[in-house]
Amino acid sequence: ELESRGFILRRTISDLDINHLNSVFVAVGFPRRDPDKIRVALENTSSLLWIEYEKTRRPVAFARATGDDVFNAIVWDVVVDPSYQGMGLGKAVMERLIDELLEKGVCNIALYSEPRVLGFYRPLGFVADPGGIRGMVYSRKSKNKKL
Amino acid sequence: MLGISTRGLKGGECLCPIVSFGCQCQSSNQLLFSSNPNYGLSKTSRKLKVSRFKARFWESIRSGFLKNNSTQVMEAPPDLEEEEEEPMPEEFVLIEKTQPDGVIEQIIFSSGGDVNVYELQTLCDKVGWPRRPLSKLAAALKNSYLVATLHSIRKSPGSEGNEQRTLIGMARATSDHAFNATIWDVLVDPSYQGQGLGKALVEKVVRALLQKDIGNISLFADSQVVDFYRNLGFEPDPEGIKGMFWHPKY
Numbered sequence: 001e002l003e004s005r006g007f008i009l010r011r012t013i014s015d016l017d018i019n020h021l022n023s024v025f026v027a028v029g030f031p032r033r034d035p036d037k038i039r040v041a042l043e044n045t046s047s048l049l050w051i052e053y054e055k056t057r058r059p060v061a062f063a064r065a066t067g068d069d070v071f072n073a074i075v076w077d078v079v080v081d082p083s084y085q086g087m088g089l090g091k092a093v094m095e096r097l098i099d100e101l102l103e104k105g106v107c108n109i110a111l112y113s114e115p116r117v118l119g120f121y122r123p124l125g126f127v128a129d130p131g132g133i134r135g136m137v138y139s140r141k142s143k144n145k146k147l
Numbered sequence: 148m149l150g151i152s153t154r155g156l157k158g159g160e161c162l163c164p165i166v167s168f169g170c171q172c173q174s175s176n177q178l179l180f181s182s183n184p185n186y187g188l189s190k191t192s193r194k195l196k197v198s199r200f201k202a203r204f205w206e207s208i209r210s211g212f213l214k215n216n217s218t219q220v221m222e223a224p225p226d227l228e229e230e231e232e233e234p235m236p237e238e239f240v241l242i243e244k245t246q247p248d249g250v251i252e253q254i255i256f257s258s259g260g261d262v263n264v265y266e267l268q269t270l271c272d273k274v275g276w277p278r279r280p281l282s283k284l285a286a287a288l289k290n291s292y293l294v295a296t297l298h299s300i301r302k303s304p305g306s307e308g309n310e311q312r313t314l315i316g317m318a319r320a321t322s323d324h325a326f327n328a329t330i331w332d333v334l335v336d337p338s339y340q341g342q343g344l345g346k347a348l349v350e351k352v353v354r355a356l357l358q359k360d361i362g363n364i365s366l367f368a369d370s371q372v373v374d375f376y377r378n379l380g381f382e383p384d385p386e387g388i389k390g391m392f393w394h395p396k397y
Contacts, residue, residue, distance in 0.1 A: 033326070037325045037326065038325070040323075040324055040325040041323040041324065041325035041326050041327075042323075043324075044322070044323045044324040044325065045323050046290075064323075066321055066322065066323045066327065066329070067290075067321050067329075068286070068287040068288075068290040068291055068319075068321050068331075069286065069287075069290050070283045070286045070287040070290065071279070071283065071287050071331075072287075072321065072329075072331055074321075074327070074329050074365075076323070076326075076327060098393060105283075108392070109392065109393040110367060110390060110391065110392050110393070111390075111391050112365065112388050112389070112390055112391075113388065113389050113391050114386075114387070114388055115387040115388070115389065118389060118391070121391050124393075125393050125394050126391035126392065126393050127391060127392055127393075127394070127395055128389040128390065128391045129389060129390060129391075130392050130395035131369075131370075131395065132369065132370030133367050133368065133369055133370065133390060133392070134367070134368050134370065134373050134383040134384065134390060135365065135366075135367055135383065135384065135388065135389060135390020135391075136365065136366055136367070136368050136373070136376050136377075136381035136382060136383045136384075136390075137363065137364065137365045137381060137382055137385045137388075138353055138363075138364035138365070138379075138380050138381050138382075139380060139381070139382050139385065140380065
């Protein structure tokens with residue numbers, strides 16, 4: 001279905017131009033990161049999926065998941081090029097990434113969602129703070145604000 | 148009393164089909180230190196390394212230790228800005244105490260990832276976590292970026308070289324080796340809880356990750372341990388960002 005519209009599903013980084021990917025990250029508002037560091041991150045990511053647009057040969061959607069490949073996975077860097085949003089590409093990438101993780105036997109699939117995209121993840125089956133669990137992030141600033 | 152749990156799943160086994168472990172070929176040439184020794188049936192081996200510390204601080208501790216036989220807390224210094232510049236040793240003594248019967252007990256922190264999977268299973272049982280297949284435990288450890296442990300080492304007086312080494316705590320982190328790390332499975336043996344060991348464990352894991360230049364350190368905390376982690380510098384829902392789980396079993 002995707003292919004008929006000119007979108008190719010990819011599961012490895014072999015044909016991925018990191019700089020093109022970086023442009024998509026920047027286009028959706030991520031800070032521009034060192035491409036070499038991005039490469040290290042991708043090389044150490046066990047599941048990733050991206051969609052290449054046939055005509056331009058460029059990545060238009062991407063998602064990856066890190067974890068232990070047995071129990072837990074966390075999804076990062078879910079992006080769709082703004083010019084290609086609204087077509088179901090984000091959903092396509094996420095659904096297939098989840099399938100891949102489930103096939104590996106990973107049952108615990110988590111992610112951190114900005115407030116404005118909670119509505120994107122909910123229909124995919126994600127629940128925020130289930131059972132009162134809170135996502136927490138380390139901050140050197142909060143280190144000094146002890147209780 | 149349950150171990151400090153940060154796992155997303157609470158109780159209940161994974162209902163997903165167990166798949167065979169094809170090798171997950173992560174190219175790990177960028178690993179800055181090894182975190183996957185043989186987890187199969189190997190016994191833990193003692194590898195206390197002599198490491199560099201801030202000489203003045205540890206000298207002051209040691210001079211106190213030699214004077215008497217009471218409990219000597221050799222806890223790593225509190226977090227000072229300077230502390231983060233000094234590379235953290237892979238293994239070091241957190242606490243050393245001498246019991247009334249003369250037995251010396253050391254609590255040792257290690258980030259070397261040397262975990263006997265049977266011992267880990269025992270520890271998970273003690274904190275009340277549901278059983279997970281040993282092979283999966285072993286694979287999870289192998290695929291973790293950092294595995295940190297607390298061991299208790301008991302030496303009887305006069306029994307040269309005869310010591311008892313027990314796993315009493317563990318924490319691990321997965322990571323992409325560049326940007327993000329997530330801490331999972333923080334646990335401390337219930338009979339050793341209440342002494343600040345959990346805090347020390349997490350604090351050292353965070354420090355090790357920061358020293359590897361991992362900028363984003365995250366975790367998922369059950370509601371009853373949110374304050375525990377806040378105290379260690381973790382912030383819930385920063386900027387309104389929410390942790391979400393796919394079809395959680397709640």
